[in-house]
Amino acid sequence: MNKLGIFMNFWEKNWDADHAKYIKKVKKLGFDILEFQAQPLLEMTDEKIRNLKKLADDEGIELTYSLGLDPNFDVSSLDESVRLGGVKYLQNIIRKMKIGGGTLLSGVSYAGWGTPNVIMDSKEAYLNQSVKSMREIVKVAEECGVTYCVEAVNRFETCLINTAKEAVDYCDMIDSPNIGVLLDTYHMNIEENNIGDAIRYVGKDRLKNFHTGENNRTAPGRGHIDWDEIFKALSDIGYEGRIVSEPFVMQGGEVGRDIHVFRDLVENPTEEKIDNEAKFLLDFERKMIEKYSKK
Numbered sequence: 512m513n514k515l516g517i518f519m520n521f522w523e524k525n526w527d528a529d530h531a532k533y534i535k536k537v538k539k540l541g542f543d544i545l546e547f548q549a550q551p552l553l554e555m556t557d558e559k560i561r562n563l564k565k566l567a568d569d570e571g572i573e574l575t576y577s578l579g580l581d582p583n584f585d586v587s588s589l590d591e592s593v594r595l596g597g598v599k600y601l602q603n604i605i606r607k608m609k610i611g612g613g614t615l616l617s618g619v620s621y622a623g624w625g626t627p628n629v630i631m632d633s634k635e636a637y638l639n640q641s642v643k644s645m646r647e648i649v650k651v652a653e654e655c656g657v658t659y660c661v662e663a664v665n666r667f668e669t670c671l672i673n674t675a676k677e678a679v680d681y682c683d684m685i686d687s688p689n690i691g692v693l694l695d696t697y698h699m700n701i702e703e704n705n706i707g708d709a710i711r712y713v714g715k716d717r718l719k720n721f722h723t724g725e726n727n728r729t730a731p732g733r734g735h736i737d738w739d740e741i742f743k744a745l746s747d748i749g750y751e752g753r754i755v756s757e758p759f760v761m762q763g764g765e766v767g768r769d770i771h772v773f774r775d776l777v778e779n780p781t782e783e784k785i786d787n788e789a790k791f792l793l794d795f796e797r798k799m800i801e802k803y804s805k806k
Contacts, residue, residue, distance in 0.1 A: 512804070513745075515796055516544025516575065516755035522785050524764025527551040530563055538570040540789050546755050549576035549616060552607040553600075560611040575720070575755065576608060577618040579668075579769065585623030586644035587637040587671060597623075598644050602651040609655040615753070616652075617660035617693040617720045621645060621681065622671045624769075634670050641671060642684050652689040660693035660720045665701040673702045675709035679717055691719030695757065700726050700736055707744035715748045722757045723796065729776050730758050730792035738799055746803040754800075756792050760785070 517540075519533045520526065526548040537545045545567070552560065567574050580586070584597035601620060608616060621641045645659075652659045663678040672678050678692040692713050696706065703709040710718070723741075725734030732738065745754075759766060760776040767773070777784055 512797075512800055513751060513754045514543035514573065515793060516546055516573070516753060517542050517789055517792075518577070518755060518757040519545060519547040520766050521756075521758050521760070521789065522782065524761055524766050526765050527554070531566055534563070534567050534570055534572050534574075536786075537789075538572050540786065541793055542572070542789075544573045544575055544753055544755055546575045546577055546617075546757075549578045549604050549608070549618075550581070552576070552604060552611070555607070557607075557610050560607060564611040573753075574611065574613055575615040575617070575753065576604075576613055577662075577757075578604070578616065578620045579618055579624035580620050580622065582623030582625055586648070587622035587641035589636060589640060594640055594644055598647050601644075601648050605648070605651050605655050605657050605659075608657055614656055615658050615660065615720060617722075618662050619664055619669050620659070621661050622669055624668060626667065626670045631670065638671055638681075642681070645681075645685050645690070649685055649687045649690055653687060658689055658691055658719050660691050662693040662695060662698070662722075663702070664695065664698045668698075673698075675699070675703065675713050679713055682717060692717045693720040693722060694718060695722035695724065696731070696736055696741060697722070697724040697726065697728050697757070706737070707740045707747075710741065710744035710750075711748055713748075715750055718748070718750055719752060721745070721750065721752065721754050723754060723792075724757045724759075727776060728757075728759045728770070728772070730760075730788045730795075731756060732792060732795035733788075738795075739802075742799040742803045746805060749805070754796060756796070758788070758792070760788070 586597035
């Protein structure tokens with residue numbers, strides 16, 4: 512069965528938090544994976560990273576990482592000094608991941624998170640800069656044993672990779688065993704003509720991580736996304752990899768600002784209520800996997 516995980520900022524309004532607390536929490540709730548923002552790794556001592564890794568190992572929890580790349584480190588920038596700074600920044604994150612045994616980085620990490628404030632008739636120049644950067648970054652990923660997943664996200668969060676096809680085409684340009692695709696149901700619900708076909712297009716070999724979230728980024732099963740279509744498609748391609756839920760339901764803080772959450776999507780979102788939503792989504796996903804498991 513697929514390993515199931517959850518993103519730490521389901522609970523937290525700021526990107527950095529008490530990682531040890533959430534390692535213990537997700538273990539108690541029954542998850543296999545805790546995913547969190549990679550940026551805080553650069554601010555941690557190597558000793559702290561190793562201690563978190565030991566705690567996660569003791570609890571039987573895998574740690575994975577995601578990133579919405581700070582525009583100051585935009586590796587698709589037409590400003591060469593910004594691009595080179597971004598390459599170094601991402602290489603350093605990968606090296607920090609290795610210290611903690613991390614093997615998976617996903618997200619908008621092929622361009623600055625957001626869209627350029629320009630009139631754009633073609634994104635080719637930005638794409639070429641990104642590909643040039645990624646060919647340098649992925650060498651460090653190969654050395655560190657890290658799989659680098661490019662995420663297809665909606666048009667309001669990037670201009671470079673919005674669809675499964677664009678993600679696959681990008682990976683083909685990089686041509687490395689350490690690059691793959693992350694698909695996210697929230698973004699596919701906006702950009703894809705057919706979510707199931709998009710999953711089947713990427714296929715088992717390219718799909719290295721999978722994020723779940725509802726049409727409004729609540730817990731899977733609370734909105735109108737067709738989860739039968741999704742889990743059948745995952746079964747069709749024989750996907751046995753990680754499935755990490757990434758709901759964002761609270762306004763306020765860095766997360767509310769960056770994700771554009773301007774109302775609480777869970778009424779009175781206490782920690783206990785968020786815990787209960789996490790239990791709900793875990794049970795929902797387990798049942799969907801079982802429903803479409805190949806006998």
